[in-house]
Amino acid sequence: MRRVNTSGLIPGMVTAEDVYNYNNHLILPRGLILTDKAITKLEFYSIINVRIEDKVVETPETRIEEDTSYSERLKQSPEFQRFQEDFSRETDHFKGVIDNFVGDNGELDADQLIEHALSLLSSENKYVNVFDMLHSMRQLDDVTYVHCMNVGLICNIFAHWLRMDEEEIRIATLSGLLHDIGKIKVPEKILKKPGKLTAWELSVVKTHPKESYKMLENYPLSIHIKNAALMHHERCDGSGYPLGLTSGSIDPYAKIVAIADVYDAMTSARVYRGPLCPFKVIETFENEGFQKYDSKYILTFLENIVDTYLLHDVRLTNGEVGKIVYINPHKLSKPTIKVGEKYINLSQEPHLFIDAIL
Ligand SMILES: [Fe+2]
Ligand SMILES: [Fe+2]
Structure with a gap:
């Protein structure tokens, strides 16, 4: 068991303790295999370091992503x-x-x-x-x-x-x-x-x-x-x-x-x-709630970030590639994507996300 700074964590590491925020709310349970998403969540909560197990579990994310x-x-x-x-x-x-x-x-x-x-x-x-x-x-x-x-x-x-x-x-x-x-x-x-x-x-x-x-x-x-x-x-x-x-x-x-x-x-x-990918960051903000940041600032910030990616090509988590054609103001991480001739409204697809900007 050792303590690792959040910036040094990699997917596949396993938490050796429950991780709490400053408010004593559980953020990640003990025994969790870390994913990119979980590490991003720790950054979101400004967690400085985490105690982890010595073993690293092989996960699809353990190898360097070619998403870049x-x-x-x-x-x-x-x-x-x-x-x-x-x-x-x-x-x-x-x-x-x-x-x-x-x-x-x-x-x-x-x-x-x-x-x-x-x-x-x-x-x-x-x-x-x-x-x-x-x-x-x-x-x-x-x-x-x-x-x-x-x-x-x-x-x-x-x-x-x-x-x-x-x-x-x-x-x-x-x-x-x-x-x-x-x-x-x-x-x-x-x-x-x-x-x-x-x-x-x-x-x-x-x-x-x-x-x-x-x-x-x-x-x-x-x-x-x-x-x-x-x-x-x-x-x-x-x-x-x-x-x-x-x-x-x-x-x-x-x-x-x-x-x-x-x-x-x-x-x-x-x-x-x-x-x-900025959409993954925005998703974290949307999932973890806006209570931590002043809503009038955070909404302006995220809306403008998302706007800058309008008409960009993206790859979805199911592998499909398309273009962002409409930003959904109520679900910024889930815009509408034009894939070929069809339009996919991600806000109505709970299991589909933007995986990478191309
Ligand atoms: Fe600081
Ligand atoms: Fe800082």
Whole structure:
């Protein structure tokens, strides 16, 4: 038996304990053979690690999925190669600014931070491709900087979707970029530890929202940015940490960051597969209930994500290939698909799902 970080789990591993959320609700039972879906669920609940059995059960998902044609094609494109170069340059810059801030110098140039990060969104390939590219960008040896860049960029796009004004968009972007900087205070050997985290180490990881807040507290930044750092692991139903706040007490920018944060964690490429199909992420949100995230934000977010895939080709779980022709507003993960001459309304097919974007 050993403890494995959620990011290191692979399908076929078997849970050695019941897994509960912060609210003490059972999420996964002991003895469960993990699937991609179960691991995504753990990300959804921000479970940091799980005790698992030593044996790994052979499952169809244990082998590397070949489902990645869309992301593979994307990765081969010159556009992606350019994005990747720009992204690593800007992440280095971001790291420099943050390290400087944490160090003796103590200066934080927010305008410069934003300007650099947003240069990545300035190209004509706005939004859908940028999202897909970000999913492929998380590197295994980075737990803070790349993730903060991702979340900052997602927040920026999200704020546009929410039709915020210019100043609000700026606050949302900075909230995302800075939300996890407290992780710099968490020893790297804990953050990157592949195996067992002790209860003490876990409690150290969970100090990062307060650490982020403390680092930003005395800077002339909007209070929303500081609150977003402190409250981005809070959940509307009171199941989050560090304070267990409920919806009315959580800063709106923290709610926005929370959604961008969990979406980045759920869609990111894993050791054993490419980025997760967004429809599977949306399905998890729909199945696990919307109580954790503010409905006015989460619906706007998911609707816009789904919209970007209209007219894309997809493969269904029964192997059929078709085109998304209609988004069902009441069941976002289950649009209508045109396969040949027939139309399949997935919302009326309980056992049929989108398996991959092609
Ligand atoms: Fe965090
Ligand atoms: Fe985060």
